[in-house]
Amino acid sequence: MSSNDRPTGQPTATYESAFMKACRREAVPHTPVWFMRQAGRSLPEYRKVREGIPMLESCMRPELVAEITMQPVRRHNVDAAIYFSDIVVPLKAIGVDLDIKPGVGPVVEKPIRSRADLAQLRDLTPEDVAYVTEAIGLLTAELGETPLIGFAGAPFTLASYLVEGGPSRNHEHTKALMYGDPQLWAELLDRLAEITAAFLKVQIEAGASAVQLFDSWVGALAPADYRRSVMPASTKVFEAVKSYGVPRIHFGVGTGELLGLLGEAGADVVGVDWRVPLDEAARRVGPGKALQGNLDPAVLFSTTEAVETKTQEILDAAAGLEGHIFNLGHGVLPSTDPDALTRLTEYVHTRTAR
Numbered sequence: 002m003s004s005n006d007r008p009t010g011q012p013t014a015t016y017e018s019a020f021m022k023a024c025r026r027e028a029v030p031h032t033p034v035w036f037m038r039q040a041g042r043s044l045p046e047y048r049k050v051r052e053g054i055p056m057l058e059s060c061m062r063p064e065l066v067a068e069i070t071m072q073p074v075r076r077h078n079v080d081a082a083i084y085f086s087d088i089v090v091p092l093k094a095i096g097v098d099l100d101i102k103p104g105v106g107p108v109v110e111k112p113i114r115s116r117a118d119l120a121q122l123r124d125l126t127p128e129d130v131a132y133v134t135e136a137i138g139l140l141t142a143e144l145g146e147t148p149l150i151g152f153a154g155a156p157f158t159l160a161s162y163l164v165e166g167g168p169s170r171n172h173e174h175t176k177a178l179m180y181g182d183p184q185l186w187a188e189l190l191d192r193l194a195e196i197t198a199a200f201l202k203v204q205i206e207a208g209a210s211a212v213q214l215f216d217s218w219v220g221a222l223a224p225a226d227y228r229r230s231v232m233p234a235s236t237k238v239f240e241a242v243k244s245y246g247v248p249r250i251h252f253g254v255g256t257g258e259l260l261g262l263l264g265e266a267g268a269d270v271v272g273v274d275w276r277v278p279l280d281e282a283a284r285r286v287g288p289g290k291a292l293q294g295n296l297d298p299a300v301l302f303s304t305t306e307a308v309e310t311k312t313q314e315i316l317d318a319a320a321g322l323e324g325h326i327f328n329l330g331h332g333v334l335p336s337t338d339p340d341a342l343t344r345l346t347e348y349v350h351t352r353t354a355r
């Protein structure tokens with residue numbers, strides 16, 4: 002991507018921010034920082050505004066979405082905001098009967114296990130998620146030059162919730178379908194790719210500066226199975242939004258053996274969990290991609306000195322990278338001390354100031 006390719010509508014200051022530059026592998030004034038799940042239960046101000054409002058309902062109220070998205074930006078001085086929502090929101094929007102149960106996660110009323118069940122998945126139109134367009138309009142006005150990251154769940158991770166009916170440790174029903182009926186599996190993933198692509202387009206057209214595709218649970222697969230049964234659908238999503246010219250980030254947990262393929266699927270930035278050091282991750286991903294990561298979120302429960310030691314190791318491993326966005330290796334854990342996140346942001350900014 003060259004600077005001539007600036008997507009129309011995006012303010013110059015946003016386009017030139019540290020986060021956007023790092024995504025494009027350009028020189029940065031400091032290493033940009035944001036945290037997966039930076040909005041949420043670690044913040045008392047979040048718990049206050051969410052009181053009595055179910056999770057999915059809160060995702061459909063534009064003013065509330067904008068407020069929750071802004072909270073970590075105000076508090077931590079992070080370099081990007083992530084749109085407050087959940088990966089199952091587009092599925093809910095097309096009428097899939099599901100809910101997010103507190104402390105559990107997404108639960109689907111009628112799991113998808115047969116061809117007839119696919120009928121639950123109709124196309125997503127911008128009108129289905131008008132509240133997303135409205136909330137992003139509020140946010141871009143308030144964010145100024147801070148970029149907004151839109152996101153969606155990747156086809157495999159969405160399929161895992163839809164086929165299992167809820168969170169799963171072993172993904173047994175998902176794998177049973179994937180290996181037992183490859184044709185139906187491919188159709189399911191292709192439907193989800195269409196829905197996901199449509200949902201990301203809504204966010205980009207409303208003003209999101211970058212997008213992240215969360216394939217959180219794809220680390221459960223071996224590389225050959227990923228390449229055969231998942232990569233075509235993820236590639237389709239990335240291809241569908243390529244022409245917008247916004248950075249595309251791809252992330253999953255436990256994906257050490259898949260890092261090269263996650264990049265190959267079409268990402269500009271590959272997210273790395275804490276199990277692979279960033280210099281080794283760069284070798285696995287190959288040239289031409291930025292990396293995002295990768296402090297173990299549990300380290301934040303340790304002393305400030307330990308957090309700084311582990312963070313400095315990451316910054317040292319990232320020193321030779323083409324582009325680095327500092328993040329955790331997975332989402333902020335709900336009982337994290339928010340001050341630890343503020344201190345961590347400050348530490349990375351100070352240590353990498355150029």
Ligand SMILES: Cc1c2[nH]c(c1CCC(=O)O)Cc1[nH]c(c(CCC(=O)O)c1C)Cc1[nH]c(c(CCC(=O)O)c1C)Cc1[nH]c(c(C)c1CCC(=O)O)C2
Nearest residue numbers: 037038039040041085086087088103104105106215217332
């Ligand atoms: C797998 C996944 C889900 N949702 C998401 C993923 C991919 C990211 C990842 O791997 O963590 C994505 C997601 N969900 C949420 C965000 C908010 C944006 C941000 O990162 O700040 C994002 C990016 C809000 C949320 N999504 C959810 C919450 C908690 C609900 C609450 O606050 O009441 C939040 C803030 C619910 C949810 N939704 C899901 C889970 C596992 C849970 C947690 C269940 C629980 O512990 O209660 C599914």
